[in-house]
Amino acid sequence: MRIGVFICHCGTNIAGTVDSRGLAERAAELKDVVHSEDLMYTCSEPGQAAIQRAIKELGLTRVVVAACSPHMHEVTFRRCVEEAGLNPWLFEMANIREHCSWIHTDMEKATEKAYEIVKMAVAKVRVAEPLFSEEVDVNKDVLVIGGGVAGIQTALDLADAGLKVTIVERRSTIGGVMAQLDKTFPTIDCSACILTPRMVDAAHHENIAIMAYSEVDRVSGYVGNFKVDIRRKAAMVDWTKCIGCELCMQKCPSQAPDVFNSGLAETKAIYIPFPQAVPKRAVIQTEYCRWFQQGKCRVCERVCPAGAIDYEQKEEIVQRDFGAIVMATGLDVFPWQEHYPQYGGGQIQDVISGLQYERMLNASGPTGGHVHRLSNHEEPKTVVFIQCVGSRDESVGRPYCSSVCCMYTAKQAILTKSHCGMDTEVYVFYIDIRAAGKGYEEFVKRAQTEYDVKYVRGRVSKLYEEGGKVMVRGVDTLLGEQVEVPADLVVLASGITSADGASSLAQTLNISYDEYGFYKESHPKLRPVETNTAGVFLAGACQSPKDIPTSVAQASGTAAKVLVLLAKDKLKTSPLIATVDQSRCVSCWKCLNVCPFSAPEKQELRDGSTKSHVIETVCQGCGICVATCPVNCISLKGFTTDSVIDQIEEVLLA
Amino acid sequence: MTVVASSQQTQEAGSAALAEGAGPARPIKVVAILCNWCSYAGADGAGTARLVQPYGFRVVRVPCTGRVDPLLVLKAFEKGADGVLISGCHPGDCHYSEGNYYARRKFELLRRMVPHLGIEPERFRYTWVSASEAARWQEVVTTFLAGVAALGPREGRAL
Numbered sequence: 001m002r003i004g005v006f007i008c009h010c011g012t013n014i015a016g017t018v019d020s021r022g023l024a025e026r027a028a029e030l031k032d033v034v035h036s037e038d039l040m041y042t043c044s045e046p047g048q049a050a051i052q053r054a055i056k057e058l059g060l061t062r063v064v065v066a067a068c069s070p071h072m073h074e075v076t077f078r079r080c081v082e083e084a085g086l087n088p089w090l091f092e093m094a095n096i097r098e099h100c101s102w103i104h105t106d107m108e109k110a111t112e113k114a115y116e117i118v119k120m121a122v123a124k125v126r127v128a129e130p131l132f133s134e135e136v137d138v139n140k141d142v143l144v145i146g147g148g149v150a151g152i153q154t155a156l157d158l159a160d161a162g163l164k165v166t167i168v169e170r171r172s173t174i175g176g177v178m179a180q181l182d183k184t185f186p187t188i189d190c191s192a193c194i195l196t197p198r199m200v201d202a203a204h205h206e207n208i209a210i211m212a213y214s215e216v217d218r219v220s221g222y223v224g225n226f227k228v229d230i231r232r233k234a235a236m237v238d239w240t241k242c243i244g245c246e247l248c249m250q251k252c253p254s255q256a257p258d259v260f261n262s263g264l265a266e267t268k269a270i271y272i273p274f275p276q277a278v279p280k281r282a283v284i285q286t287e288y289c290r291w292f293q294q295g296k297c298r299v300c301e302r303v304c305p306a307g308a309i310d311y312e313q314k315e316e317i318v319q320r321d322f323g324a325i326v327m328a329t330g331l332d333v334f335p336w337q338e339h340y341p342q343y344g345g346g347q348i349q350d351v352i353s354g355l356q357y358e359r360m361l362n363a364s365g366p367t368g369g370h371v372h373r374l375s376n377h378e379e380p381k382t383v384v385f386i387q388c389v390g391s392r393d394e395s396v397g398r399p400y401c402s403s404v405c406c407m408y409t410a411k412q413a414i415l416t417k418s419h420c421g422m423d424t425e426v427y428v429f430y431i432d433i434r435a436a437g438k439g440y441e442e443f444v445k446r447a448q449t450e451y452d453v454k455y456v457r458g459r460v461s462k463l464y465e466e467g468g469k470v471m472v473r474g475v476d477t478l479l480g481e482q483v484e485v486p487a488d489l490v491v492l493a494s495g496i497t498s499a500d501g502a503s504s505l506a507q508t509l510n511i512s513y514d515e516y517g518f519y520k521e522s523h524p525k526l527r528p529v530e531t532n533t534a535g536v537f538l539a540g541a542c543q544s545p546k547d548i549p550t551s552v553a554q555a556s557g558t559a560a561k562v563l564v565l566l567a568k569d570k571l572k573t574s575p576l577i578a579t580v581d582q583s584r585c586v587s588c589w590k591c592l593n594v595c596p597f598s599a600p601e602k603q604e605l606r607d608g609s610t611k612s613h614v615i616e617t618v619c620q621g622c623g624i625c626v627a628t629c630p631v632n633c634i635s636l637k638g639f640t641t642d643s644v645i646d647q648i649e650e651v652l653l654a
Numbered sequence: 655m656t657v658v659a660s661s662q663q664t665q666e667a668g669s670a671a672l673a674e675g676a677g678p679a680r681p682i683k684v685v686a687i688l689c690n691w692c693s694y695a696g697a698d699g700a701g702t703a704r705l706v707q708p709y710g711f712r713v714v715r716v717p718c719t720g721r722v723d724p725l726l727v728l729k730a731f732e733k734g735a736d737g738v739l740i741s742g743c744h745p746g747d748c749h750y751s752e753g754n755y756y757a758r759r760k761f762e763l764l765r766r767m768v769p770h771l772g773i774e775p776e777r778f779r780y781t782w783v784s785a786s787e788a789a790r791w792q793e794v795v796t797t798f799l800a801g802v803a804a805l806g807p808r809e810g811r812a813l
Contacts, residue, residue: 069698070715098701099713109709116712510749512692514786532691532749532785576717596751622750623721627760639716645729648685651712652733 003122004035004060006051008042008067010097017101018114023066026115030122035060043073051077052084061086062125066094066118071523087130089575089638094121116651123646131575131637136617138224139323140566143168145216145505148176149195149548150540150555151328152202157559159207163566166320167202168230172213173277174199176330180260180355182362182369184548185411186443192276192364199278212279217317219325219509220597222620223535224571226322234315236284237270241308244280246272248300248309256288258366262333262356264374265366270300275364282308324535324562325509327519328555329502331541334390334398334495343389343463343492349375350470350487351463353494354408361415371419373488376468380424380488383416384472385409386460387430391495400516402495402545406434409493410444413453426453427485429460429474437549456483463490496545511536519543529558537561576638577619578626582611584633591625591634600625682803684711684737685730686795689719689754692743692784697795699788707792708799711739718742719780720753724764727778728771737777737802741794744782754782776801777808 005027009015020038028036035058039047042065054060063081067073070093078088096114104110142158144151147169155165167174179199181191202208211230218229254269261267269288272280282300290297291311301309333355337346344351350373352360363369373380387409391402413426433455435441447453460474469486476483498517506513511531512520519542522530529538539558540551565571580591582605591600591612597620603613614625614634623636632641688694694715700707716722719742727738740761748754761780768778779798783791 069694069701071695071698095698095713098698100701102701102704103707104709105706106709113709113712120712120714507746510751512695512743512747512749512785514784520786532695594756596753620750622718622753623716624718624750624753624756627721627723628756636717636721639721641723641726644687644714644716644726647714648726648730648735649733651685652683652730652735 001032001062001126002034002058002060003030003032003062003064003125004051004054004058005030005033005037005064005066005118005122006042006047006054007036007038007118008047008065008097009038009040010067010101011041014067014097014101017104017107017110018096019107019111023111023114023118027066027118027122030119032126033122034058042067043076048076048080051080055081055084055086062090062092062128064092064094064118064121064125066096066114066121068097069093069095069099072526089131090125090128092121092125092128094118119650120647123650124643127640127643127646129637133572133575134616135570136224136573138566138569138571139226139321140164141166141320141322142324142326142562142566143216143226143228143320143322144326144328146176146328146330146499146540146542147174147202147210147212148328148330148540148551149178149198150330150551151176151326152198153552153555154326154328154539154559154562155202155208156198156205157556158562159205161559161563162207163563164207164209166209166211166322168214168216169210169212170215171273172235172281172283173273173279174202174210174212175276175278177355178548179274179276180262180358182358182365183411183415185407186437186439188411188414196276196278199276203278210279211318212281213283214318216505216508221321222597222618223565224323226325226535228320228322228325230318230320232316232318234313235281236286236309236311236313237282238308238310238313239279239281241306242281243306243308244272244277244282245305246282247303247305248282251299251303253297253299254288254290256285261359261366262353264356264359284309323566324537326537326539326558326562327505327509327511327531327542328539329499329505329542331496331545332499334402334497336389336492336494339396340389340492342461343386343490348463348465348470348490349373351490351492353492354405354412355494357412357491358408361412361419369419371416371489378488379420382425382485382487383413383420383427383489383491384470384485384487385413385426385428385491385493386472387428387493388459389492389494390497391493392431398495398497398516400545401434403434404545404547405493405495406430407437407440407443407547409491410435410447410453412491414447414451417451417453422452426451427472427487428453428455429472430455430457431459437547458483496541499542502542509533509536529554529561535565573617574621576621576636577616578614578621578623578634578636580612580614581633581635582613584631585611586631586633587611588630590628590630594624594628596622596624680807682710682736682799682807683734684739684799684802685714685735686711686739686741687714687716687719687722687726688740689742689749690715690717691749692747692782693741693791695785696741696783696787696791699785700791703788705788705792707795708803710736710799710803711795718748718750718753719757719761720748720750720755722757722760724760727764731771731773731777731808734808736805736808737779737798739795739798740780741783741791744784747784773808774805776805
């Protein structure tokens with residue numbers, strides 16, 4: 001056995017706290033190590049060339065690289081040693097950066113620890129065996145979960161490239177939050193004019209199937225071969241017959257809250273969210289329907305010219321197979337009412353959210369684009385905007401920046417002036433103005449100079465009603481003074497939170513999410529649209545708060561990454577799987593019971609006995625069966641019990 | 655700059671605790687077995703964020719806590735570990751759907767058994783740290799090692 005060890009300096013990232021040169025000298029003394037050297041940047045071209053040269057010239061049979069986390073560059077180095085003729089699984093990484101040099105300050109102690117980490121990696125590689133991948137067929141259909149602007153963009157890009165795409169949207173129409181917006185910053189062009197043609201493109205695309213009013217219930221399988229249960233919810237309307245004429249909506253006698261208009265208006269129990277809905281199909285909200293609640297009415301059934309109403313409709317589960325899944329589940333508006341009692345907690349009529357104001361500004365909104373106070377329907381003379389409501393506020397558990405509120409507030413401030421006249425007083429209370437996008441800073445400047453929007457730096461401590469006004473009490477930190485503005489209308493720049501149900505959907509797909517429910521990318525810089533679950537990708541605000549340009553750019557990036565995956569006809573499976581030593585198997589079937597993937601099966605042998613056998617392409621390599629087998633006859637390749645014990649021994653014998 | 659200074663102080667306080675607990679004999683050694691998808695990544699995140707941690711732990715990466723046979727923990731104690739820390743994905747978030755549920759059952763039993771083997775309960779802990787919880791990892795590893803350091807190195811090798 002001829003092991004080569006390569007210690008990385010990573011510039012000063014490692015060498016600043018760990019004596020990489022000294023480490024290489026000590027590693028050379030380890031058993032079976034025939035070569036050891038330190039390199040400035042092991043992952044760079046010269047670094048990789050040095051490894052390959054050593055493999056060829058010195059006949060190395062195993063390689064250890066002590067550098068960063070295996071999550072960072074393990075794949076890089078496996079490829080590197082493979083190119084030099086070594087089996088890629090005869091390689092091991094020692095993480096002396098994230099787990100050592102970056103978390104310690106004392107050079108002597110950190111170097112000693114790094115040495116032990118290297119010894120553990122050498123111990124592990126010593127018992128490593130060459131492993132080989134299987135090849136499996138790839139299903140080239142793609143599932144996009146969420147039909148907002150990000151989901152639509154990814155779907156259109158993939159469909160244009162020739163892949164079959166299914167968009168699953170839980171609402172009855174695609175379009176997402178963007179469909180609710182009036183204008184977009186920094187161009188002040190109409191949101192619907194940009195989005196609705198894309199919605200129609202998606203609906204008419206020969207490669208796109210839209211499953212609206214549906215949700216993903218269950219996902220099994222693995223990259224290239226996912227099996228997905230999609231629950232088509234009962235709309236109580238036969239969508240194959242519905243023509244979207246809205247007659248039912250006009251005649252329906254039951255009122256229901258209008259979610260699309262953010263609660264500013266009421267809609268009917270049978271409804272189509274907005275005129276440009278795609279698909280334009282009606283849904284009965286049974287909890288508000290007179291027929292479902294009181295057993296009489298059936299007006300919609302009588303007026304429907306297409307005979308589409310079906311009160312007996314049941315939800316159904318549709319099973320589909322996909323090769324890749326894109327999460328584009330978007331965002332929700334932070335529920336400020338529950339967290340800001342000082343702003344009235346939703347009890348003051350003339351305090352509304354940014355999204356509600358958006359609907360009010362919209363010409364096809366409930367007020368026809370007329371801005372008025374909800375209390376008396378008069379046009380406001382003084383409008384106050386408050387930034388960072390549910391963003392950058394640790395007191396409500398939202399320390400992050402929602403990234404869009406500064407800009408949408410500037411836009412709404414400008415639109416207020418154009419809707420209500422330039423003599424309207426407009427104030428913006430802010431902490432900092434974050435206008436980092438292209439043309440954004442100029443846009444905010446325009447609001448301040450051209451439109452005379454008064455920006456006040458400081459938080460608002462309290463909103464209360466007095467004399468028919470909403471009193472805004474806050475502080476101007478630049479003047480160092482308490483200020484009070486009697487306002488007619490207050491608009492809260494309510495922040496972005498993850499979509500309702502985001503974390504439970506993440507659990508369905510086995511992807512990671514943060515404490516706020518935003519999905520975690522595989523690596524923030526190197527793999528920003530991938531998740532740690534192979535074959536599952538991210539697009540748009542489900543990953544973090546994003547504006548429209550960023551969401552669309554990311555969505556196209558996601559489409560490109562899906563294409564990279566599905567451009568191949570066969571996929572190599574991970575060789576890190578469980579195998580059964582059938583000569584020792586006692587046929588207790590505990591492995592069959594515990595496996596989440598049904599990878600072990602009963603296999604009849606020639607001698608008539610039945611033993612456990614792991615189906616290679618199904619096994620995901622978790623090793624639950626290994627820890628369960630009472631006779632230790634299952635081994636997990638790459639993570640054998642021996643290798644774990646050897647590593648532990650190296651730590652403790654030192 | 656203040657942040658760096660304060661984490662330095664934490665570090666010094668931690669080292670002092672270690673030195674105090676360990677005495678002049680030898681520094682303590684803790685085996686940390688981390689699942690690849692959540693806790694290992696969380697520990698990576700702690701490194702990326704330069705969250706200072708005590709020296710006395712060594713990480714063994716496994717695909718899933720469900721892969722960890724309780725015997726591996728006992729093996730570590732047999733070989734002389736001063737403490738064993740296991741961390742995986744939060745229940746419900748397992749990369750393999752249910753591996754950590756199996757782990758939880760096994761380690762809960764093991765946790766109750768450990769004192770009967772003459773090992774102080776503070777020397778064994780199983781917990782959950784997600785990939786995004788870098789600060790939680792720092793807190794978990796720091797408090798666990800402080801607890802072990804307070805007990806000092808284990809005498810003798812055998813269980």
